[in-house]
Amino acid sequence: MSKAPNDYLLHLADNAVVLGQRLAEWCGHGPILEEDLALANVSLDLIGQARLLYQLTASRMGGRASEDRLAYFRDDSEFLNYTLLELPNHGPLVGYAAAEMDYATTIVRNFLYSALMVLLWDELQQSADADLAAIAAKSLKEARYHLHHSADWLIKFGDGTEESHVRAQAALDHLWRYTEEFWTPSSTEEAAIANGSGVDVRSLRQAWDALVADALATATLKRPEARGYIPEGKHGRHSEHLSYLLGEMQSLARAHPDGNW
Amino acid sequence: MNTPALKDWPLWEVFVRSKQGLEHKHCGSLHAADPAQALRMARDVYTRRQEGVSIWVVPSMAITASNPDDKGELFDPAADKIYRHPTFYQIPEEVGHM
Numbered sequence: 001m002s003k004a005p006n007d008y009l010l011h012l013a014d015n016a017v018v019l020g021q022r023l024a025e026w027c028g029h030g031p032i033l034e035e036d037l038a039l040a041n042v043s044l045d046l047i048g049q050a051r052l053l054y055q056l057t058a059s060r061m062g063g064r065a066s067e068d069r070l071a072y073f074r075d076d077s078e079f080l081n082y083t084l085l086e087l088p089n090h091g092p093l094v095g096y097a098a099a100e101m102d103y104a105t106t107i108v109r110n111f112l113y114s115a116l117m118v119l120l121w122d123e124l125q126q127s128a129d130a131d132l133a134a135i136a137a138k139s140l141k142e143a144r145y146h147l148h149h150s151a152d153w154l155i156k157f158g159d160g161t162e163e164s165h166v167r168a169q170a171a172l173d174h175l176w177r178y179t180e181e182f183w184t185p186s187s188t189e190e191a192a193i194a195n196g197s198g199v200d201v202r203s204l205r206q207a208w209d210a211l212v213a214d215a216l217a218t219a220t221l222k223r224p225e226a227r228g229y230i231p232e233g234k235h236g237r238h239s240e241h242l243s244y245l246l247g248e249m250q251s252l253a254r255a256h257p258d259g260n261w
Numbered sequence: 262m263n264t265p266a267l268k269d270w271p272l273w274e275v276f277v278r279s280k281q282g283l284e285h286k287h288c289g290s291l292h293a294a295d296p297a298q299a300l301r302m303a304r305d306v307y308t309r310r311q312e313g314v315s316i317w318v319v320p321s322m323a324i325t326a327s328n329p330d331d332k333g334e335l336f337d338p339a340a341d342k343i344y345r346h347p348t349f350y351q352i353p354e355e356v357g358h359m
Contacts, residue, residue: 032292033306034291034292034293034302034305034306035302037305037306038301038302038305041305041309149301152297152301156294156298
């Protein structure tokens with residue numbers, strides 16, 4: 001069995017934990033009770049995926065490595081998640097604006113990411129790394145549900161009222177450029193492709209485009225143009241938002257290292 | 262933009278069949294914009310702890326309910342007709358559990 005590079009596993013795990021943490025911000029603040037629960041469910045699915053991947057990585061790293069050390073004691077530049085997933089639950093703001101959680105931003109991001117993950121997990125079921133393949137099989141079912149959930153809202157927002165349409169389009173325009181990062185493999189991804197443990201993301205692009213185009217058409221939303229900027233979150237170069245997110249997520253574990261409760 | 266916007270989402274009654282259960286049981290209600298969304302929300306609200314293997318949602322509007330004020334005339338007359346219970350028969354052993 002060829003093993004996936006540890007950084008490849010961490011990339012997948014960091015994606016899941018960072019988006020899981022972002023979505024958890026909605027807990028108790030959802031627009032309606034049912035959505036509050038739905039987003040908490042999605043968040044917990046993602047944190048569950050991250051735990052499996054961190055546990056696997058830690059067991060392979062040996063020594064003092066553990067899932068908690070990987071999640072709570074690495075710094076922002078060591079995180080290998082897509083930049084898309086660390087962005088706040090709202091669009092760009094001027095410096096003095098009061099941040100307001102925007103459900104369209106949350107939904108559009110979940111849609112763009114889960115559209116990728118249904119394809120990626122599906123392919124990863126055939127990974128030469130049997131442990132990763134098993135995690136992929138479990139995660140695929142969850143990703144399919146996340147896609148249904150977000151696509152349903154995307155269509156309701158896009159093909160909804162004038163305001164919901166405008167806000168969905170604005171969220172799409174804001175987030176679209178960050179999906180560019182999906183399509184350029186990092187050296188870690190190249191290594192994973194080479195030993196058969198990873199998937200070449202470029203091979204998924206056509207299917208992703210079709211899936212997204214279909215939903216956008218139903219939602220009467222316009223597909224934005226990418227403007228040449230390629231984020232580098234999966235290389236460890238992040239926006240400032242990740243530092244604040246980790247600051248909150250890691251503070252408890254760092255204040256009480258190895259605490260148990 | 263073909264469908265008119267709904268100000269208030271209709272109410273749906275949720276029925277869930279558990280793993281061991283043979284029938285769907287009423288477990289609550291929720292508001293949702295359409296049947297597919299009602300199903301999804303029922304999944305998120307009522308089956309988070311592995312309560313079910315199948316869900317039905319029914320528009321509450323589609324249910325015609327008896328009026329609580331009619332309880333007396335509808336149900337009380339059955340109270341003194343215990344002969345309707347099959348407790349006056351001897352069941353042959355071969356029949357087993359009924």
